[in-house]
Amino acid sequence: MVLFDLILGLLLVVLVQKCLSVTDLFGAVISFMAFGLLMAVAWVRLEAPDIALAEAAIGSGLTGALLFSTLGRLPHSEARQPIASRTVGSGPGYWLAAGFWWVSIMLLSVAFFLSLLELQAPGLGGYLQERLSESGVLNPVTAVLLNFRSLDTVMEIAVLLLAVAVVWSLGTVGWPAKQKLSLPLLVGLVRLLTPVFLLVAFSLLWRGNHAPGGAFPSGAVLAAASILLLLAGKTIRIYPLTMFWLRWVLAAGLLVFVLAGMSLMFAGYGFLVYPEQWAGTMILIIEVSAGVSIGAMLMALYIGGEPDFHAG
Amino acid sequence: MTTLYLVLVGVLMGNIAIGLIRILRGPTVADRMLAAEFFGTVTVAIILLLAIAMDKSVYYDVALVFALLSALAVVAFVTRGWPDRKSGEQEDERG
């Protein structure tokens, strides 16, 4: 097992070094995606199946597609570009500041590595095992995400919705995007794969309560399915009415979560305090709505702008 | 038994290291993409072997999601990621 760790660690370090220093931008992006893949292997090695699922769906799938659509719009991404930035300043002031910075960072990193020896890592695993039965779900990570620390998940879905709002504020995108080259094979492939995508997405969503899965990997797989449909040119035409529904689907996950929490508060249990007998079903409802709206939000992030249906 | 699988995983990781050379040397962008697709498949294989070595059947689902997503990366590259100089770059969005 030690040999495996060493090789994995070496490969990760080499990929990071390649990603940051290979002259060609495209090679850097590919090294970054390979780094994502190997990180998923590291999550599997460290027995974190939920994170491996999320990394697989979001890390290598979605981030890769995002990077490619960005690179596609930068024509000279293959050209050799200067790597290091030219030194900004000159004269004693700059070197004094640079020297001060260099020394302080070295000290901090040495202290950081020394402090690693002290960490006892007590962890809350045992404490959580006792209370898991009261949480209404069997999978400990889902229990933490949706019951014990549910406030973090609410704010995280808010971050995702805010990211969509910021991307939409930055500009509009012609919809549906004109397809540059016709690929009949791609349409066939997509027709075959889409049912499997939907099957896997909803199976991940359903078993989130008792096994690794849940709202985030299933949302990411849904987003991947819709991106494939978009790339194959199979996109629906958007009218003002669909735009209205699109905004509500995007906001559904956050709204359901917050309104459920508030209704519990008004019912007297307290904000986001699930009563014992309904905990399972409420968590399932929240997870399904969150999964679907996360899929829609990640798709909106991939499109990279507010769909402008006048252009269609 | 698990040591055999771990040795095999080590060999597969060696494949990734060799594949890395193609990323650096690959003259065209498509070669680099081939190497990336190769990494995807090798990762699925590594996760399968780890699933056997650590005998946890949950990792088969991770491999399944990886297999699904490897198609997305290639398609995204071919349709959007390949910078195309001849036909120029249409302005498909109004900033």
Next chain:
Amino acid sequence: MADWIPVVIIFGPLLAAVLVFTQTVRGVTATLVTGGILLIGLVALGGEVSGQGPWLTWQPGGWPVPLGLRWQADFFSVAMLAMTFLVAVSGGLFAIGFLPAAMPSAARHFWTLWLFTWAAMNSLLLAADLFNIYVGLELMALAAVGLISLTRETEALQAAMRYFLVTLFGSMLYLLGVALLYGQYGMLDQAALAAVIEHGLANGVAAVLMTLGLLVKTALFPVHFWLPSAHGKAPVPVSALLSAVVVAVCFFVMYRLWSGLFFVFLAERPAMVLGAIGLASILWGGMQALRQQRLKMIVAYSTIAQFGYVMLVFPVFVADGAAFLAWHGTAMMVLAHGLAKASLFFAAGCLSIAHGHDRIRELTGGGGRLGWVWLAFALAAASIVGLPPSGGFVGKWWLLQAAVLGEAWFWVVVMVLAALLTGSYMYRGLEAAWRPAPPVEAVRPVPAIMVAVTLFCAVGSVAMGFLAVPLEGFLGRTFQPLPIAGG
């Protein structure tokens, strides 16, 4: 305790933002309605805090601390929530007049991002869990990036990109520190950790990393370069919110850490380092402000200088003088600075609408409505510099008293020097007011609501000086050890 108060304060603006995003409610009405609801929540919170002792805690999700999360509020957080409320509502009112004049195209997206920022700030002011603070910092940072890049001009986009990279790096440093602490004690709650933490290398490195991350976000000396361009180039109500409150909330989080979790480490050496950072920020911010040609850039650099001044509280507190006085001075100064800074940016906005630019050399004197704008600018500048009747003076005076009592003479000299420096660059902005009034047709009319809001914030900042005695009583028990959470 009333469980609904923090829920209303945090999820009020969040739900309003979602409603504005789904276009069911117009932005302006959503902001005003949220303001009304939050006013009720704040009054109730103030009553509860003054009624039931310094610390209030709530547990969303109902689980005891090491497993669940906790909200906490004391006097300082109530005062900060009130200041955030004032700046957010006045910024909203200002935007009603400013948006159609300056950037009609982006008005559609402004309100969603504005309400998201407000929700993020409120959640940070009430959060007691270290990881919850991380998610709150990310929410606030992303909303601020959206607000800065709203005008889509090249300068604004570059400022937004620079801010994006720097502030996310700061959040990551903060998260690394939190990971170290979790690795050491397996807990994420401030109070629970404060009871257990003791000297050690891992805790020291965690303290340095978390403080460095927050320093990056408060834009103090070593890592300040992003702020002038971000605050200077952003639309006016945005730079008012960013300078007055977003930076203050980051300082508030650092204040929470150093007065609770890392209070054990607040010995001689770390306090001196923090004081040195403050001193360097004062000097650098002041020098740069003297060189600026544009009014908004002067006001942006003064933010760096003022928060450098506020950092002086750590060495003064360690100098075993009147410790409580130092904390009250800091709290008062941050509050007064918030309102005054908002008013300065609003005034700069009115002037840039009137003249079409804000280069000091070509600004004209106060005539007609511009007279009121310059009056507000003068009042706010007085509060920033710390002239006697204003809130800023009371904060700085208390800090100076604490320094004198603690015989920290070096820091007394520094404070006096800082006051002089602030006075000089504020006057540079002000001297344009004495120029002759402009011919009527040369100046575009400034909407009345903008002038009213500018004046309101300036008067508010000065009025805090007159309310010093009751506020001192209200803040009196600010500095209490954190509540030992149950469970």
Next chain:
Amino acid sequence: MTAYYLILAGVILAMAFHGLMTRANLLRKLMALNIFTSAVFLFLVALARMAEPLDPIPHAMVLTGIVVTVSTTAVGLVLLLKLYRRTGSLTLQSADDD
């Protein structure tokens, strides 16, 4: 033995920090920031594995972090494209406060 992963995370942190500071290209800076984030998450999950029994709290934290990171990266990429459309370059000119 998982303590080895803490050291690995530290090495990747150092490399990502160096890359973030020295690379001028904005896309590389974004990737360096993502690698820095992945290293912090590796640090957290290694801690989770070192604890006896396996501690799922860092797993939930990292899951939240991954979603936050993908949303910030998406915003960063759109901002980068807008900047490229306006200035034609992928680097930030030095702060030109006039």
Next chain:
Amino acid sequence: MSAADIAGAALVVVGVLFFLSGTLGLLRFPDIYTRIHALTKADNLGLGLICLGSAVQSGSLLTALKLLLVWILVLLAAAAGASLIAQTAHERGIRPWERQE
């Protein structure tokens, strides 16, 4: 070490060997079209045998079917990807390698 284990292990070892051939092909072949051939070998047979080996080894039918699905999906992705890349490469004017006499 039951028979299934040994059979599974043998299949997996052969699978890994095919991966090796795929890597060498990816490295040694002169142009993109030939490299695609090498790559699909690694995908179809390499992964196929590993899936088969682990299916035999795991013993439960559900896992075997899931592994079959994994294999089919990777096959689909590799085949479609290979022809897509080849087609677009051809359109982009990448000429196949000829042996210079």
